[in-house]
Amino acid sequence: MVAVGASFGAIAIAYGMPAWVPFLMSTAVFAGGAQFLAVGLIAAGNPLAAVAAGLLLNARHLPFGLAVSATVGPRWRDRLIGSHLMTDEVVAFTLAEEDPARRRRTYWLIGATLFTSWNLGTALGVWLGGAAGDPAALGLDAAFPAGLIALILPSLRDRDTRVAALAGAAVAVALTPVLPAGLPVLCALLGLGAVFLPRRRAARAGAGHAEPGAERTAAVPGQAIKAGPSAESAVGQGGGAADRAAGRRVETEEAPC
Amino acid sequence: MLIAAILTLAVGTYTMRLSGVLLRDRLELSDHLQRLLPMAAATLLAALAATAALMEGAAPAGIARPAGVAAGALLAWRRAPFVVVVLAAAATAALLRLAGVE
Numbered sequence: 001m002v003a004v005g006a007s008f009g010a011i012a013i014a015y016g017m018p019a020w021v022p023f024l025m026s027t028a029v030f031a032g033g034a035q036f037l038a039v040g041l042i043a044a045g046n047p048l049a050a051v052a053a054g055l056l057l058n059a060r061h062l063p064f065g066l067a068v069s070a071t072v073g074p075r076w077r078d079r080l081i082g083s084h085l086m087t088d089e090v091v092a093f094t095l096a097e098e099d100p101a102r103r104r105r106t107y108w109l110i111g112a113t114l115f116t117s118w119n120l121g122t123a124l125g126v127w128l129g130g131a132a133g134d135p136a137a138l139g140l141d142a143a144f145p146a147g148l149i150a151l152i153l154p155s156l157r158d159r160d161t162r163v164a165a166l167a168g169a170a171v172a173v174a175l176t177p178v179l180p181a182g183l184p185v186l187c188a189l190l191g192l193g194a195v196f197l198p199r200r201r202a203a204r205a206g207a208g209h210a211e212p213g214a215e216r217t218a219a220v221p222g223q224a225i226k227a228g229p230s231a232e233s234a235v236g237q238g239g240g241a242a243d244r245a246a247g248r249r250v251e252t253e254e255a256p257c
Numbered sequence: 258m259l260i261a262a263i264l265t266l267a268v269g270t271y272t273m274r275l276s277g278v279l280l281r282d283r284l285e286l287s288d289h290l291q292r293l294l295p296m297a298a299a300t301l302l303a304a305l306a307a308t309a310a311l312m313e314g315a316a317p318a319g320i321a322r323p324a325g326v327a328a329g330a331l332l333a334w335r336r337a338p339f340v341v342v343v344l345a346a347a348a349t350a351a352l353l354r355l356a357g358v359e
Contacts, residue, residue, distance in 0.1 A: 003340040021259065028267035033302050038266055040305050047262035051269070057301050058270040060294040063286055065277015072278050083274040139350030142322045145310035146329025146346030148302055153333050155299045168300035169307035176308050177315045188304030189297060196293075 001089075001114055005121020006128065007147045008035055013129030014140040015043035026122040030084060030115060034058050036148055041182045049182025056189070064091045071103045085111030160195045167191035319359045325350030 005026065012022035017039065025035045034054040041050035064086055071094055072082035090111045097103045132138055156162045168191025175184040277284075310326040311318055329346030337345075 003338075003343070007339075007343050021263065024260070024263050025267075028263065029270055031270055033298060034266065034270065037301060037305050038263070040309055042259065042262065047258055051262050051265050053301055053305075054266045055269045055273075057298045058266075058273055060298050061270065061274045062277045063291050063294060065274055065279075066281050066284065066286065067277075069278045069281035079275065079278050083278050084271060086274045086278075137351060137354060139321070139325050139347035139352075139354070141318075142310075142325025142329065142350035143343045143347040145306040145322075145326045146333070147339070147343045148306035148309070149326070149330045150333040150339050150342040152299050152302045152306070155295065156303075161296045161299050164296050165300045165303035169303045172304035172308050173311050176312045181314075184308060185301060185304045188300050191300050191304075192293065192296060195296070 001117040002121035002124065004032060004147070004151070005118040006125035007121075007143060008032065008039070009122040009125020009127075010129035010132070011036070011125070011140060011144045011147070012039045013126055014132075014135035014144075015039055017042070019126050019130065022122050022126055023119075026119050029054070030118065031058050031061075031087065032118070033151060036144070036151075037185070040144070041185065044181035046180065046182025049186060053182070053186055056186075060088075061086055064088075067091060068094055068107060071100070071107050073104070082107065082111070085115055087111070087114060089114060164191045164195045167194035321350045321353040321358055324353055324358075 008026070009022045012025075013019065021042075022035075022039075025038065029035055029038070031054075034057045037057055038050040038054045041047070041053060065083065068086065068091055072078055085108075090107060093110045094103050094107045097106050129140075132140075135141065152165065156165055168188030171190050172184040172188040175187050179187070306326075310323055313319070313322075325346040325348075328349040329342045332345050333342045
């Protein structure tokens with residue numbers, strides 16, 4: 001966690017942020033993925049997209065809160081402080097315990113430890129990033145996406161998540177030349193259509209055994225129309241790329257699952 | 258603008274965290290939504306990783322950066338520690354640039 005926090009701090013500095021930005025984010029937002037996302041989109045020049053994408057990303061804390069509510073306890077002080085310590089890791093560790101008392105101890109211990117190490121790491125990264133020379137010569141621009149990939153790789157072991165993520169990534173890359181900075185990443189959510197639309201359509205048609213590839217080609221342009229007439233042609237284009245990427249991936253990745 | 262963006266993100270995130278804790282008995286999320294939210298999170302981060310790896314503004318990012326990211330991704334896939342992934346990606350890109358490959 002110190003290492004991830006340090007990368008965050010160093011990358012924020014490498015992207016030209018003032019030093020207070022990573023500190024404020026690490027203490028007040030305290031959500032690794034959203035912080036990386038926000039720094040990336042702010043650096044691209046679109047703080048509104050940074051807020052929107054960050055909040056979408058953190059919407060998963062709502063079900064997390066429902067899951068750990070009993071562990072955090074009924075006292076207001078605990079609820080107010082405990083909520084801020086909530087992260088993917090602390091929820092995972094907590095729910096791995098069976099006994100309520102152990103759950104409670106795990107939540108607070110891991111939560112406090114992660115908050116401390118995340119902020120120490122950020123400070124270390126800001127210091128290292130400030131001391132380092134030219135970010136491009138040091139390859140820091142390559143460190144940022146590689147770190148993100150390392151963060152999301154465990155969740156990509158789930159097949160549906162992988163299909164959605166790859167389709168979304170293809171949409172975002174395809175739209176980057178034509179849309180203002182920040183929006184392509186939000187449009188990546190269309191990638192979720194590659195997982196859910198074919199399934200719903202199959203269920204509605206009662207054709208459970210329909211060939212998945214054929215369903216998907218029909219589904220993605222359908223999603224594009226919903227995005228509105230102004231973006232329609234561009235999104236349709238991206239959808240096509242996503243479609244191909246998702247289709248190819250499904251074919252090649254079937255075996256290791 | 259910058260500080261407003263960060264504070265909005267912070268307050269919004271905290272509100273979602275606290276709402277879950279407070280609403281436990283009064284809110285039931287569908288299984289569908291419970292499954293969708295983490296997938297949306299992974300999708301947004303994957304899209305950020307892909308655009309940051311492959312694009313520089315509206316143009317392709319060249320060779321050194323994608324090659325560095327690929328080296329890091331390969332190590333991450335082989336379950337290398339986070340520090341190793343990040344340093345290998347940076348070192349690969351830096352060495353390629355040193356060799357004159359942009």
